[in-house]
Amino acid sequence: MNKILVTTSRGLDELLKQEIQTLCPDANVKMMPGALSFEGSKPDAYKVCLWSRLANRVIWVLAEGKADSADALYETAMSVDWPMHMNSNHTLSVQFVGTNRAIKNTQFGAVRIKDAIVDLFVEQGMSRPSVERKSPDIPVYARLGRDKVTIGLDMAGASLHQRAYRQQTGDAPLKEHIACAMLLRSGWANNTDVPLVDLMCGSGTIAIEAAYIARNIAPGIKREYWGFNAWLGHEHAVWDELVTQAQSVQQPMNTKIYASDVSRKLIHVAKTNADIAGVFSDIQFSHQDAVKSSPPIATPGYVVTNPPYGERLGELTELIPLFSDWGKRLKVAWKGWNISLLSSNRDLLRVMKLRASKEYALNNGKLECKLVNYVLDEENTVQFGEDAENHEFANRLRKNLKRMKSWVKKANTNCYRIYDADLPDYNVAIDQYDDWLVVQEYAPPKTVSEEKSRKRLQEVLLYLPAVTGISPKNIALKVRAQQKGTKQYEKLRQSGEMKEVHENGIRFLVNLTDYLDTGLFLDHRNTRKIVMDMSSGKDVLNLFSYTGSVSVYAGLGGAKSVTTVDMSNTYLDWAKKNAALNKVKCPQAFIQADCTTWLSDHKGKYDLIFIDPPSFSNSKRMQNTWDVQRDHLTMLTHANSCLKEGGTIVFSNNKRGFKLDEAGIGALGLSAQNITGRTIPEDFARRGKIHQCWIISKQS
Structure with a gap:
């Protein structure tokens, strides 16, 4: 007998224990998070490899020992008589799981074990085995727990969820062992004489695994690569006999399995995978929208499916109405059925307004998910008034x-x-x-x-x-x-899709998805019109121009010239597109510069300067930080030096609680008129002072 370590995904521990005890009735199973262990024989280990629907790895333990230092880890690995398990001409790999205070990096831990193995061969006068990351002859597995390490042969060679039938997948494939856990937790696996339906089948994993369960097909039957194939301790006859026996106990289908998806492409993928798995004729595939679905058979059974989770923020806008409509459809058309849904977004499932009968926590990859079971009995098919x-x-x-x-x-x-x-x-x-x-x-x-x-x-x-x-x-x-600096302009995604909108007969390009702001500040609609009315025959400077909407208004208002300044080339290019879209004809200059320092050295003179700075900025491109409350007087001082005689500054900002330094303004020989009331559009009036705005000019 030898210690056998079996790993799985979090949340499947108890199910795996039950499975091991069924496969190996004499096993005294000890559990730990994501893994379990028991004393067993090689036939026991082979059985788990061949028959486990829930395990990831099966480790034939070769050594357990100290790993409270790099040297201790090395010595534990050296304690194994590696030439008993492999030859010099075999390739090897080491998968290392876990860290501690001494072994802070899994790659370092793997290298120390590899060094111990090859050094042992060299010490015994043999050639060094070489390392092969993909499909090695001898895959070594090491699991670190605190100051102890378990080292063994990974008999599976690669994760057991890889059944060798799935050639293609969708965007977010469900792992095969998770599909099996769903079927077990749903209750269907213990009641396979009733129909099973997957309404969002994707690449077909749930339906295929269900067919394997119903037909008693060993999940590892199609795999060719095993970690024990080249192992010197491998008992070929025992393995061959287990495979032959597994083939002999397969049975014909005695139930109905239906799989559908809204994507015709995914249905094709699912059919291909089912064909490779050898269960194509056992599953009825169809192209169907789950929200409009009806039961394919009169006898109620189980719906087990893996709907989209809405992991990306933008997906929720489509998924929430979809789940609401789906919940209504299930209540109308699927009365009497059992429903099991897997999701990492429990709140999204609540939109369906179904009362859950049972919930199970499990991980789908790195995502923490809930498998939620519902029974569509009379109480659970009441439609809620939510119009x-x-x-x-x-x-x-x-x-x-x-x-x-x-x-x-x-x-x-x-x-x-x-x-x-x-x-x-x-x-x-x-x-x-x-x-x-x-x-x-x-x-x-x-x-x-x-x-x-x-x-x-x-x-x-x-x-x-x-x-x-x-x-x-x-x-x-x-x-x-609440954002600081230019963070409000940071990219959220990169679609690059522009949409044309208009106001006051003027057209602008906006991007509604990529940035927090869209390229057009709607609360400045009135302010832009005021600038337009002031621009005729004037040289206009637009600082912190963003996408140049004020520059376009000034140009169309008859400005003599327009200078547009912003720190971002992206927004300057955008500003140029907006100007071209509106066929602005006056001379224009687009300058990429940090407005907080550019103005201090600038020698140009302007009749009208528009300034709408951020509340705060600490961009890497800037020489210093910017705070509008602290620094606005300095900026207005520089702007004043660039004003022509009789020139005007329009100054705006959206900092809550901002107070204009009127005394400092007066000391510059300027006067400020608060025009905030005129600049707040009616659609922003409910919010109050979303921004403040002044016209600043020379005192007469």
């Missing part, structure tokens, strides 16, 4: 849209704010850009729990399409916490 007519957020949004209808028409724009944290529980801003919505979630106050905040956001995303008529696919979701 948009009866929801407070939906009602408020509807009132806003009705009130704004005449103003929008008069404003001659297709981009405006329709909701701005009007209700404390729904702490979001929602901007409409033609047929798109941008939802910005403000960071919740500490008094609001994260769970409640998530629930409220999901309600927003659920009702928005119903109230506005805009498709969930055209909703961009962003989280806006």
Whole structure:
């Protein structure tokens, strides 16, 4: 008898223990997180390799010893009589799992064990075995726990979830052993005479594993590479007999398995995988949308599926309405069925408004997931009244849209704010850009729990399409916490997709998905018009220009010239596109520079200077940090030196609580007129002072 270590994914420990005890009835199994061990024979180890539906690795333990230092790890590895297990001409690899205070790096631990193995061969006058990372003859496995290490032969060679039938996958493939755990936890694996349905089958893993279970097919039957193939201790006859026996106990299908997906491409992939697995004729595949699905058979059974999780923020905008509709469909069409869903987003499943009967925690790869079981009995198929007519957020949004209808028409724009944290529980801003919505979630106050905040956001995303008529696919979701410096301009993704919008007859390009801000500050709509009306015949300077919208207004307002300055080449290119889109004809200059220092040395003279700086910035491109409260007077001093006689500065910023240094302004011979009230558009009036704005000019 020898110690055998079997590993699996977190959450499958208890299931694996039950499986091992079935395969090896005499085994006294000891459990630990993600693994278990027992004393067993080679036939026991072979059986687990061939038959386990839940294990990842099967380790034939060769040594256990100290690893409280690099030298101790080396000595433990040297204690194994490696020439008994391999020849010099065999290749080897070492997989090392775990760290401690002495062994802080798994690669270092693997190298120390490799060194011990090859040194032992050299000491005994033999050639050094060579290292082969992929498919080595002898795969060595080491597991570090505190100051002790377990070293052994990885009999599986590669993770046992790799059944050798899956040639292609979708974007987020479900591992085969996780699929089996789902089938076991759902209850179907113990009741295989009833139908099984996977409504989001992807590459077919759940359906194929179900067919293997129903037909009593050993999950390792198609694998050719094993870690023990070249092992000197391998008993070929024993293994061959187990394989022959496994083939003899396969049985015909006695149940119905159905697999469908909304993607025709994935259905093709699933069919190919099922064919390679040898169970193509046991599964009925179809192209079908789960949200519109109906049972393929009258007899109720089990739905076991792995729906999308919405790991990426933007995916939630489409998934929340989808899950809501899916929940309604299940209640109507799937009464009497058992439903098991795996998700890393438990809140997303709650949108379906189904009462769970049981939940299990397990990991799908690195994602912590829940397998949630539902029984669609009479109580669980009641439809909840959740139409948009009866929801407070939906009602408020509807009132806003009705009130704004005449103003929008008069404003001659297709981009405006329709909701701005009007209700404390729904702490979001929602901007409409033609047929798109941008939802910005403000960071919740500490008094609001994260769970409640998530629930409220999901309600927003659920009702928005119903109230506005805009498709969930055209909703961009962003989280806006209090930002510093230029962080608000950082990229979220890289689609590069531009959309054209308009205001006051002027067209602009916006990017609704890649950045926290879109390229057009909607609250400055009135401010841009004021600059336009002041620009005729003047030399205009636009500092911190962003995407140049103010420059376009000035140019179309008849400016003599427009100079546009920003630190970002990306935004300057964007500004050039906006100018070209509107055929601005006056002379223009686009300058890439740090506005906080560029102006201090600049010798140009201007009639009108527009300044809308960030509240704070510490960009790497800047020589110093910038704080608008601390530094605005210095900037206005430099701007004043660049003003022509009779020139004007329009100064704006959005720092909460900002106070203009009126005494300092006066000392410069300037006077400031607060025009904030004129610059706040009607769609931002509910928010109050989203920004402040002054016209600063020479005192007469």
